Amino acid sequence: MPADASDLSPEIDPTSPEADSAGTLSIDDRIRESVHRILEAGVLPPIVQAGHPVLRQSAAPFTGQLDAPTLSALIDLMRRAMHKAPGVGLAAPQLGIPLRLAVLEDTFDVDPEVAAVRGRQPLEFFAMLNPSYEPLGTERKAFYEGCLSVNGLQAAVLRPESVRLTFTDPDGAVKTREFTGWQARIVQHETDHVNGVLYLDRAELRSLTTNTEYAARWAQPDTTKARQELGFLPGPGDARL
Numbered sequence: 149m150p151a152d153a154s155d156l157s158p159e160i161d162p163t164s165p166e167a168d169s170a171g172t173l174s175i176d177d178r179i180r181e182s183v184h185r186i187l188e189a190g191v192l193p194p195i196v197q198a199g200h201p202v203l204r205q206s207a208a209p210f211t212g213q214l215d216a217p218t219l220s221a222l223i224d225l226m227r228r229a230m231h232k233a234p235g236v237g238l239a240a241p242q243l244g245i246p247l248r249l250a251v252l253e254d255t256f257d258v259d260p261e262v263a264a265v266r267g268r269q270p271l272e273f274f275a276m277l278n279p280s281y282e283p284l285g286t287e288r289k290a291f292y293e294g295c296l297s298v299n300g301l302q303a304a305v306l307r308p309e310s311v312r313l314t315f316t317d318p319d320g321a322v323k324t325r326e327f328t329g330w331q332a333r334i335v336q337h338e339t340d341h342v343n344g345v346l347y348l349d350r351a352e353l354r355s356l357t358t359n360t361e362y363a364a365r366w367a368q369p370d371t372t373k374a375r376q377e378l379g380f381l382p383g384p385g386d387a388r389l
């Protein structure tokens with residue numbers, strides 16, 4: 149999700165089973181059908197782009213719709229799609245699967261100053277089912293984000309600096325973990341996806357920038373210059389945010 153991005157054709161093939169029986173399949177059948185189609189395709193699927201309704205729906209909770217080998221294969225495929233993009237998180241709706249599942253991993257090399265200012269620590273790979281989060285404390289920070297489902301754009305999002313995440317892991321264990329800094333940002337961004345929320349819904353719209361303009365002007369460790377020159381979140385500094 150940060151400065152890195154990539155792409156699906158949102159059009160449904162009218163001959164596909166999904167389009168044929170869209171009105172009659174149950175949500176669980178739709179999940180199984182879409183997962184099997186993706187796993188059998190033999191190539192990594194394109195990433196669904198904003199405007200596709202699957203990104204705007206509250207996805208279905210995982211209740212065992214997929215057996216363990218299928219779930220494991222799906223998570224592996226999602227991880228490979230995330231790496232290919234490249235990105236630091238990917239939610240199942242971004243592959244057209246209306247299921248509350250996301251994968252996260254952030255092991256990119258980052259400039260040390262950028263990492264320090266943004267609180268960007270490496271995040272080991274994990275998959276989360278049925279995630280939810282709650283803010284910890286009142287501190288909020290604004291940084292630029294991008295999304296693999298919103299190609300070519302970035303915007304600043306003011307988010308809680310720390311969150312408590314509750315999720316089910318692929319083995320069925322319910323877990324609670326606390327995250328801060330960039331890890332907390334990734335957790336929020338991906339959990340928002342399974343709730344039908346895109347980062348743009350929470351963004352400071354005056355901060356909106358193309359990737360090209362971002363790289364040329366706004367790639368500083370913090371958003372002070374962008375806030376002043378684009379006119380969003382006026383204030384003395386990130387401490388207030």
Ligand SMILES: [Zn+2]
Pocket residue numbers: 149294295296297337341
């Ligand atoms: Zn995203």
